[in-house]
Amino acid sequence: MLKKGKIIMNDPTIKQLHDAKSAADRDKAPFQIFCINIPQADIDDLHARLASTRWPDELAGVGWAYGVPQDYLKETADYWLNGYDWRKHEARLNRFPQFTTVIDGQRVHFLHVRSPERDALPLIISHGWPGSVAELTNIIGPLADPRGHGGDPSDAFHVVAPSLPGFGFSGPTGEPGWDVWRIARAWAGLMDRLGYTRYGAQGGDWGSSISPELGRFAPDRVIGVHLNGPITPGTGEPSTEKLTKTEQARLANIQRWRMERSGYAAIQSTRPQTLAYGLADSPVGQLAWNLEWFAGYGDKAGVLDRDAILTNVSIYWFTNTAGSAARIYRESAAFWGTKPAPSGVPTGAAVFAGDPSVRRYAELGHNIVHWSEFDQGGHFAAMETPDLLVDDIRAFFRTVR
Numbered sequence: 514m515l516k517k518g519k520i521i522m523n524d525p526t527i528k529q530l531h532d533a534k535s536a537a538d539r540d541k542a543p544f545q546i547f548c549i550n551i552p553q554a555d556i557d558d559l560h561a562r563l564a565s566t567r568w569p570d571e572l573a574g575v576g577w578a579y580g581v582p583q584d585y586l587k588e589t590a591d592y593w594l595n596g597y598d599w600r601k602h603e604a605r606l607n608r609f610p611q612f613t614t615v616i617d618g619q620r621v622h623f624l625h626v627r628s629p630e631r632d633a634l635p636l637i638i639s640h641g642w643p644g645s646v647a648e649l650t651n652i653i654g655p656l657a658d659p660r661g662h663g664g665d666p667s668d669a670f671h672v673v674a675p676s677l678p679g680f681g682f683s684g685p686t687g688e689p690g691w692d693v694w695r696i697a698r699a700w701a702g703l704m705d706r707l708g709y710t711r712y713g714a715q716g717g718d719w720g721s722s723i724s725p726e727l728g729r730f731a732p733d734r735v736i737g738v739h740l741n742g743p744i745t746p747g748t749g750e751p752s753t754e755k756l757t758k759t760e761q762a763r764l765a766n767i768q769r770w771r772m773e774r775s776g777y778a779a780i781q782s783t784r785p786q787t788l789a790y791g792l793a794d795s796p797v798g799q800l801a802w803n804l805e806w807f808a809g810y811g812d813k814a815g816v817l818d819r820d821a822i823l824t825n826v827s828i829y830w831f832t833n834t835a836g837s838a839a840r841i842y843r844e845s846a847a848f849w850g851t852k853p854a855p856s857g858v859p860t861g862a863a864v865f866a867g868d869p870s871v872r873r874y875a876e877l878g879h880n881i882v883h884w885s886e887f888d889q890g891g892h893f894a895a896m897e898t899p900d901l902l903v904d905d906i907r908a909f910f911r912t913v914r
């Protein structure tokens with residue numbers, strides 16, 4: 514079980530469970546305490562599968578042009594088998610207070626870290642694919658306890674970090690329909706259930722689509738939205754004649770991504786079940802599928818911490834939710850290109866190196882009031898440059914608190 518501590522015991526979700534008079538009452542409580550404890554038999558099975566991998570042939574000298582190179586994948590798989598310590602990272606995750614609840618018929622797992630600061634602002638942060646709540650662990654502490662991390666206590670947040678439905682400990686989904694809009698409604702329900710009536714939202718990757726929709730769904734409660742990763746625009750594109758050379762280059766990168774790098778999204782948005790069989794049966798297959806994005810198609814191989822990557826991949830493997838997580842692309846296919854409802858919620862963006870967001874493009878669908886650009890970091894900013902991301906989140910929310 515989780516250890517009792519100052520922050521945990523300040524959590525009303527824990528108090529509700531402690532106030533229950535019987536085990537039956539606790540079973541009926543809206544939240545259940547959650548602790549990750551993967552059976553040793555599952556770890557042994559993973560190791561056996563890794564050791565008996567059947568490798569395909571490979572063309573010589575093509576590098577990343579055809580996908581993840583075998584030498585890079587073999588090295589990473591060998592480390593997963595012989596060097597990576599799941600129990601160490603499992604224990605690290607379990608230092609965060611975790612809960613589950615059922616919303617709209619779906620079990621939702623979430624981290625809930627209450628700040629020691631009385632006036633902290635509630636903040637719900639959403640990850641994307643192929644990530645998990647594990648990719649957010651380096652930013653949760655500084656956001657919840659800035660005083661303890663050398664920051665200003667007035668920047669404190671009560672952090673709620675859910676696993677997306679279908680992902681990891683919130684998976685698998687049991688029915689169709691868990692698209693961006695439904696997840697946003699579920700997040701509003703989660704925050705209501707936690708007693709938060711005024712809060713912010715933050716997200717990257719899929720979170721950069723979910724968080725703005727939460728603002729549109731609950732504009733009376735969401736005081737601001739902060740995004741990193743590609744910023745989903747409205748329909749249409751600004752005239753390239755009005756764009757700077759830098760913006761034109763970024764727009765060209767978006768088009769190049771659609772042509773050269775979006776194959777995974779096309780498969781997951783059309784045939785996720787066919788893909789799921791291979792991902793559920795082969796850990797190396799799943800590792801390769803996730804490395805294709807984590808490694809940035811070769812231009813970022815080795816940038817992300819290898820243990821951090823493998824913790825995310827291991828969560829997918831142990832929960833057998835790689836196929837379930839892929840379904841978000843199929844469920845949300847109608848979201849792409851849909852003209853968003855007008856939003857008056859102030860929105861801030863942090864654009865890190867490699868994420869080709871264009872402000873004028875983003876302004877077609879968002880009320881952009883804060884825009885920061887960085888020449889470092891990348892798509893997984895919470896893992897690559899957590900300090901920069903935390904600083905930008907704090908800077909934006911100072912303007913709307």
